[in-house]
Amino acid sequence: MPVDRIPAPLDQELLEALRQAVGVQWVLTDPDQLRTYECDGLTGWRVVPRAVVLPSSTDEVVQVVRICHRSHIPFVARGSGTGLSGGALPVEDGIVIGLSRMREVLRLDLDNERVVVQPGVPNLEVSRVVAPYGYLYAPDPSSQRVCSIGGNVAENSGGAHCLKYGFTTNHVVAVTLVTPDGEVAHLGSAVPDSPGYDLLGVVVGSEGTLGIVTEVTLRVLPVPQRVQTLLAAFPSTDAAGEAVAQIIAAGVLPAAIEMMDRATIEAVEFAMHAGYPDCGAALLVELDGPQSECEALFGQVVEICRSCGSSEVRVAEDEAERALLWKGRRGAFSAMGRVSPDYYVQDGVVPRSQLARVLAGIRELADRHGLKVANVFHAGDGNLHPLILYDRRAPEGPERAKRLAEDILSLCLEAGGSLTGEHGVGRDKVCQMPKLFSADDQRVMHLLRRAFDPAGTANPGKVLPTPRLCGEHPGIYRPHPLELSGAMQRL
Amino acid sequence: MTSLEAALEALLGKDSMAPAANEGDGPSPIPRVRPKSAEALAEVLAFANSRRLAVLVRGGGTKSGWGRAPTRCDLVIETTALNRLVEHEPGDLTCVAEAGLTLGELQRLVGRAPGHNQRLMLDPPQGGGATLGGLVATAASGPLRARYGTPRDLLLGARFALADGTLARTGGKVVKNVAGYDLGKLLTGSQGTLAVIVEVALRLHPVPKATRWVVAERLDPQAAQAALAALRRAPVVLSMAELLWPEGTLLTRLDGAVSACGQQAEIVRALLPDSRVAGESEAEELARMIEMRPWGGEGPVLGISVPLTRIGELVALVGVGGPVAQLSLRGTVGAGEARLREGADPAQFTARVDALGGFVAWHRSAAHNAPPLQPNDPVAAGLALGVKQALDPNLTLAPGRGPE
Numbered sequence: 001m002p003v004d005r006i007p008a009p010l011d012q013e014l015l016e017a018l019r020q021a022v023g024v025q026w027v028l029t030d031p032d033q034l035r036t037y038e039c040d041g042l043t044g045w046r047v048v049p050r051a052v053v054l055p056s057s058t059d060e061v062v063q064v065v066r067i068c069h070r071s072h073i074p075f076v077a078r079g080s081g082t083g084l085s086g087g088a089l090p091v092e093d094g095i096v097i098g099l100s101r102m103r104e105v106l107r108l109d110l111d112n113e114r115v116v117v118q119p120g121v122p123n124l125e126v127s128r129v130v131a132p133y134g135y136l137y138a139p140d141p142s143s144q145r146v147c148s149i150g151g152n153v154a155e156n157s158g159g160a161h162c163l164k165y166g167f168t169t170n171h172v173v174a175v176t177l178v179t180p181d182g183e184v185a186h187l188g189s190a191v192p193d194s195p196g197y198d199l200l201g202v203v204v205g206s207e208g209t210l211g212i213v214t215e216v217t218l219r220v221l222p223v224p225q226r227v228q229t230l231l232a233a234f235p236s237t238d239a240a241g242e243a244v245a246q247i248i249a250a251g252v253l254p255a256a257i258e259m260m261d262r263a264t265i266e267a268v269e270f271a272m273h274a275g276y277p278d279c280g281a282a283l284l285v286e287l288d289g290p291q292s293e294c295e296a297l298f299g300q301v302v303e304i305c306r307s308c309g310s311s312e313v314r315v316a317e318d319e320a321e322r323a324l325l326w327k328g329r330r331g332a333f334s335a336m337g338r339v340s341p342d343y344y345v346q347d348g349v350v351p352r353s354q355l356a357r358v359l360a361g362i363r364e365l366a367d368r369h370g371l372k373v374a375n376v377f378h379a380g381d382g383n384l385h386p387l388i389l390y391d392r393r394a395p396e397g398p399e400r401a402k403r404l405a406e407d408i409l410s411l412c413l414e415a416g417g418s419l420t421g422e423h424g425v426g427r428d429k430v431c432q433m434p435k436l437f438s439a440d441d442q443r444v445m446h447l448l449r450r451a452f453d454p455a456g457t458a459n460p461g462k463v464l465p466t467p468r469l470c471g472e473h474p475g476i477y478r479p480h481p482l483e484l485s486g487a488m489q490r491l
Numbered sequence: 492m493t494s495l496e497a498a499l500e501a502l503l504g505k506d507s508m509a510p511a512a513n514e515g516d517g518p519s520p521i522p523r524v525r526p527k528s529a530e531a532l533a534e535v536l537a538f539a540n541s542r543r544l545a546v547l548v549r550g551g552g553t554k555s556g557w558g559r560a561p562t563r564c565d566l567v568i569e570t571t572a573l574n575r576l577v578e579h580e581p582g583d584l585t586c587v588a589e590a591g592l593t594l595g596e597l598q599r600l601v602g603r604a605p606g607h608n609q610r611l612m613l614d615p616p617q618g619g620g621a622t623l624g625g626l627v628a629t630a631a632s633g634p635l636r637a638r639y640g641t642p643r644d645l646l647l648g649a650r651f652a653l654a655d656g657t658l659a660r661t662g663g664k665v666v667k668n669v670a671g672y673d674l675g676k677l678l679t680g681s682q683g684t685l686a687v688i689v690e691v692a693l694r695l696h697p698v699p700k701a702t703r704w705v706v707a708e709r710l711d712p713q714a715a716q717a718a719l720a721a722l723r724r725a726p727v728v729l730s731m732a733e734l735l736w737p738e739g740t741l742l743t744r745l746d747g748a749v750s751a752c753g754q755q756a757e758i759v760r761a762l763l764p765d766s767r768v769a770g771e772s773e774a775e776e777l778a779r780m781i782e783m784r785p786w787g788g789e790g791p792v793l794g795i796s797v798p799l800t801r802i803g804e805l806v807a808l809v810g811v812g813g814p815v816a817q818l819s820l821r822g823t824v825g826a827g828e829a830r831l832r833e834g835a836d837p838a839q840f841t842a843r844v845d846a847l848g849g850f851v852a853w854h855r856s857a858a859h860n861a862p863p864l865q866p867n868d869p870v871a872a873g874l875a876l877g878v879k880q881a882l883d884p885n886l887t888l889a890p891g892r893g894p895e
Contacts, residue, residue, distance in 0.1 A: 111720070111800045112782065156669045169673065170644060176685065185870035191797040192826045193850050196866030196894070197685070200674025205669050224727035249582045249607065251697030290755055291722070296748035349665045353582030379880040380582075381667040412792045418668040425670055436670055437660065444659040444882070445672045451877035 005048045006374035007093060012371045014071055018053050018095075021063035025103070028052040040081045040088040041143070045427050049076070049090035052368070058176055058184060058214040063106035065212065066099055066182035074457045076423045077118060077208040079151030082143040084345065085426025087155060089208045091461055097212060099150050106127050106215065114173065114190045115218045119150025123157075126218060136219040139164035141422070142330060156205030158422035160256040160329075163380035164288075166219070167422070169204040176215035177203060180453035190217050201449060207424050208459040210452040224288035227255070228298050229316040230375050231325050232305040233279035235262050237375065241356035243308035244379045248352050250304065252297050257380030258284040261359075264332050264387075271335035274328030277312050283379065284329050332376040333387070340372070340389035344401050347429075348412030349421040352382040361411045362386055369404040383421035384412065406468040408436070425463045433463075495544075495565070496522045503531055507572070514547060514564050515555075521547075523567040528660060529589075529650065529689040531567060536687060539566050540887045546654075547889055550625030551593055553617040557629050557854045558682040559861040563890030570624050573689060576600045578664070580631075581607035585647060587664055591623025591689045597623060601695055608698040609729055612639035616786050616828070623690040630680030632774050632783055634731040634744075637821050639696065646675045650690035654887040662691040677878070682864055684893030685882045699746030701755035707766035710739040716803030719822040720849045724806040725762055725801075727755040732822040733781055734802070736809040741766075741822060742777055765852025774880045785817035785830035791837050791856045795850035798828040804847055814840045828854065837861075864893050 009029060010018075018027045026431060028034060031053050038046040041156035049055065050073075053062045068075045081088055103120035109208050110133050114395050115126060123144040125139035138160035141147055147157070152168045153175065165171075174188035188200035203210050234240040240259055260268070260282045268274050276282060285301055287294050302313055316322035328335075336343050350358045359375065366373040366388075377385040386408055390401040409419065419436050433442060442464055449464065450456075461469050494499075500508055511520035526532035539546045545563035549555060550570050570591035578587040581604045588597055594611065601609045614633035615626055625631075627649070632641040638647065648662025651674075661674035678688055696834070707718060713733055717740055722732060731744040741763065745755045756768050765849055769777060786792060794819070797805045802825060809815040814835040820827030831840060836860055841851040855863030864870050876894040886895060 065499065086828060100835070112798050113723070156673075158667060158669075162667070167554055167667070167669075169676070170640075179870065179874065183870045183873070185874055186868040187871055189850070191796050191798050191849055192824060193794060194849055194866065195851060195862075196681070196864055196871065197681055197878060198643065198679055199866070199871060199874055199878070201679070202672050203675065209736070222724050245582050248584060250700075289728060290758075292754035293728065293747050293751035296751040316832075317694045349663075349667050351580060351583045351665055353580055378667070380667055383667045416663075417665050418663045419670040421665075421667040422669055429670075436663075440657050441659045441661070443669070444653065444657065444661075444674065447857065447881040448672055448674065448677070451835065451881040452874060 007048055007219050010073070010095070014049065014067065014073070014264050018051065018064060021067065022053055022055045022060045026054040026056070028054070029196045031083040037078065037090060037098070038085040039079070040078070040086060042084050042086040042089070042426070042428055045089045047090045047092055049094060049096040050095045052098055054101050056099045058178065061097065061178045061212055061214050062083055062182050062184060064179065065178050068095065068457055069181045069455060072455065072457065074460050075317065076459050077150070077154070077212045079154070079396050080122065080146050082147040082222070083151060083155055083424065083426065085420065085428040086461055087424050087426035087459070088151070089427045091459070095441035097213070099148065102214065109190070110135060110220070112190065113220055114403030115220050117149050117216050117218065119148060119216060120214050121149050123147050123149060123152055126220070130220050131223070134223050137218055137220050137326070138167050138171055149216050149218070150213050153204050154206065154460040155214055155422070156421060158378070160258055160378060163257060165380065166251050166253045170203065171219045172200065172204055172216060173199060173219055174217035175203060175213045177211045179211045180352050180455065181456040186219070207341065207463050209449055209463050211458060226294040227286065227288040227295050227322070227374065229284070229286045229322045229325050230302065231276070231314045232283045232310040233277040233312040234281045234308065234310050237359045238282040238356045239309040239475060240283050241359055241379070243283060243305050244355055246304045246308060246355055247301055248380065248418045249298060252300055253287045254285050254301065254380060256284070256286040257378070258329050259375065259377055260284070260329065260332060261375040263374035264430040267335040267339045267374065268332055269327040271338040272328065272331050275322065284325060313398070319479065329376070336374060336387055336389065342392045342397070343387045344405055346384065346388070346405055346408055347420045347423040348382060348384050348385045348409050348417055350382045350412050350415045350417040352380070354415040355379060355382060358384070358411060358415050362408055363381065363405060365411065366406045369400055369407070370383070371400060371404050373404070380423070381421070382417065427462055430462060430465045432466050493522065493877055498538070499524050499535065503535055505749060506634045507531065508761065509569060514567060515560050517564060521564055521567050523569060525569045527572045529573065529652065530688060532573070532687060532689055533652040533656040533658045534567060534572070535653060536652050540627070540654040540656065540885055541623065543885055544887065545548070545890045546627070546887050548687050550591060550622030552621040554625060554629045554631060554854070556856065559863050559892045561889040568687065570622055570687070570689070572668045577690065581606060581609060584697070585607065585664055585666065585692060586695055587690065587692045588623055589690050591622050593619065594621050594623065595619035598653040609695040610698050611693055612696045613642065613645060613784070622693050623693070627679050627688055627691055628681060628683050632804040633662070634733045634821060637675045637823050638730040640729065643676055643679045645694045646679060646691060647694055648692035649675045649678060649688055653686050653884060654883045657690070662692065666694060675838060682889065682892055684864060684879065684889045686888070701747065701749040701752040702774070703752050703779055704769035705743045705756050705759045705763065705766055706769050706777070707741040707763040708739065709765065712807040714764070715739065715741060715806055719799070719802060721762050722759065723823055725758060727758050729823060734806065734820040734822040735781070736806045736818040737786060738765070742781060781819065784819045785828055789861065790816055790835065791831045791834045792854045793829050793831065793837055793840065794826070794852035794854055795820070795829050795844055795849060796845065797847045799825045801847040801849065805844070805849070808843055863891065863895070868882045875887050
């Protein structure tokens with residue numbers, strides 16, 4: 001792959017047009033500056049863009065996109081660059097349109113439970129702004145301090161609490177979309193049931209392939225009256241998986257159910273001493289809502305955990321204890337870096353009733369490939385994040401990891417699951433799409449894409465496979481600078 | 492038998508033919524087929540498409556008046572023979588069903604799994620006989636929308652046939668999935684103009700252990716507005732908050748654990764002036780009553796949505812001498828239905844809802860023809876047209892109803 005290839009610079013006339021559109025200092029062409037944009041959170045894939053343009057308004061985005069359209073220059077929209085599927089990976093011969101300067105909260109309309117923001121606003125900023133009024137923005141990807149709302153819209157981001165509250169698509173009610181030919185469309189509405197096809201529904205999660213979102217209207221929710229969190233220790237992932245199945249089947253809908261296996265717990269203890277119990281698997285369960293309901297259901301969850309063999313149930317008594325219980329979960333991925341030189345993350349989904357079976361299958365596969373796998377994931381909705389631990393310097397290290405990853409994914413799909421639960425297809429999984437979708441399925445998606453982007457300039461090579469793309473292989477994982485600095489956690 | 496009917500019978504077999512019948516105000520009987528498999532449905536669709544025939548898709552026929560009447564119709568394809576529950580995994584709270592299965596039958600089937608009492612939490616008007624495919628295509632919902640959302644929120648995946656006979660899938664059967672474009676959302680509410688839905692994967696919920704109703708009566712518009720604002724901030728989870736006008740009644744329903752339900756009902760009762768917790772027999776009566784509203788009686792029925800802060804103004808339009816006979820509104824959502832007085836022109840009322848910043852959808856529009864399915868924004872309308880042309884270039888599916 002073209003990691004170190006320096007792309008041909010744009011011709012002067014084009015650069016001049018871009019500079020006129022956004023201002024001279026907001027068109028980056030210096031190779032060192034361009035390198036900052038060569039990858040997103042999936043650092044194995046790297047492509048240096050020909051230029052990076054940083055518009056500050058919908059109008060400027062329109063002008064930049066029109067220049068690209070006229071000159072057939074492919075473009076990749078980028079928020080904070082924390083995505084984990086290479087969705088914001090630059091494309092060869094293309095430019096990056098960075099939305100990081102568009103970070104204003106434009107309007108609060110809390111009586112109607114709406115907030116209007118620009119795409120560069122960080123996810124957590126939305127909740128921070130509405131918190132004084134007793135509201136929150138529900139989707140909470142682990143990178144929420146850094147990741148942008150525009151990126152969340154592109155990826156239809158989830159997070160631990162989407163088990164109860166749904167994904168980005170359930171919380172975005174309207175967007176302003178700059179189409180790939182530089183027109184401005186208003187999709188959806190602050191008011192429900194706007195007429196016409198649900199184009200907003202396909203734009204959310206389209207990974208920047210249908211245009212660039214420059215304004216987003218979000219639904220915010222009142223902060224729940226009560227939040228209760230527990231950590232339950234189990235002898236095995238089988239037992240913990242059974243507890244998850246029983247909680248879901250009982251109709252209890254926790255805000256979050258997260259599972260960590262022994263390998264994860266050991267890494268977390270080694271790295272950050274979160275005080276987790278020594279056990280085969282742990283479940284972190286959080287309930288929220290009206291006090292009465294929370295308390296009634298909490299008792300039920302504790303009972304299910306005990307009946308499934310939990311030896312110890314720790315209940316957070318206050319906010320500080322709750323933060324401590326979450327600390328290990330949130331830091332699990334960086335902790336893994338302390339116990340393994342390299343790791344690769346999967347994002348497969350399985351039906352919840354299959355959790356125990358699939359986890360056992362992953363164990364078998366890991367043994368067969370002679371590698372270790374740590375599991376830390378959103379158990380309540382069946383979204384696995386197996387971390388394949390490997391050493392890139394070992395003979396065939398990366399290749400073995402890759403083969404194991406593919407086998408795990410096949411296992412998820414055989415169980416009736418999906419390729420990706422929240423990270424998106426991006427560049428990373430584009431060549432796996434045929435495992436889930438037939439040629440006809442993909443052709444129909446392609447028809448939709450062409451209806452929005454006939455010229456094919458919006459983030460080409462992402463989401464849908466092309467024969468040319470699928471011969472290349474990613475490089476090895478390298479930690480993202482934000483991750484090293486501790487500003488961002490993975491997953 | 493017409494030559495078309497003979498060709499259809501040759502294609503599908505005699506037992507997939509249904510008696511021809513007039514469609515809408517159409518002057519002559521239209522041939523009908525009832526394919527027995529998704530593949531057969533795709534085949535007859537491709538047949539019609541290649542001969543430039545106009546096709547209307549029909550499920551239970553409970554919402555055939557919704558949306559604009561097609562300008563042409565040469566063939567009706569009924570989905571009702573595709574009526575199997577393909578898969579129900581109670582532990583996953585999901586199911587996969589063919590599009591022609593009725594909601595009533597689905598509820599019966601998923602409600603009887605041993606040890607599980609589950610439901611699709613959707614209570615659209617005339618819901619029992621409505622098919623799942625039809626409910627998705629019309630995006631129909633009812634009072635439970637306040638808590639569980641609309642078909643958009645409950646649909647996990649779909650299989651569908653394009654006009655050219657291509658059978659394709661979108662989404663999956665797991666509750667979390669971001670692989671590929673979410674075409675299920677595009678099909679939701681597309682009124683049979685983009686593709687024929689042949690199978691759906693849906694999210695289910697357990698039937699709540701306990702239910703309480705709280706009734707507040709004789710509200711005026713200001714009091715209703717204030718009550719809803721207070722309810723939205725109250726520490727309760729409402730399954731319904733139905734505002735019924737001109738009665739000035741607010742019906743709230745709370746579901747959940749027995750103890751929690753009672754406590755929350757008490758919170759709601761204390762919050763709403765002159766309200767009471769309904770007894771068991773009254774609760775049953777209320778449940779039956781809201782199912783009928785506002786559809787009982789003659790006159791056009793419109794889907795209405797307004798900003799939460801304009802609900803008071805909306806209900807003030809309903810009253811003696813006004814165009815609206817009856818209104819049922821999901822008070823915490825700002826969406827519902829209004830039945831106009833017989834002879835009232837929906838266009839006039841539409842203008843008044845517009846002025847409140849809201850939207851109107853024509854569900855039962857009697858003498859008037861509804862506007863085509865089209866976003867207000869011109870660029871969005873252009874995109875919608877592009878999508879229609881990409882998926883149904885010959886305008887085979889319900890011509891005149893979608894963007895053209």
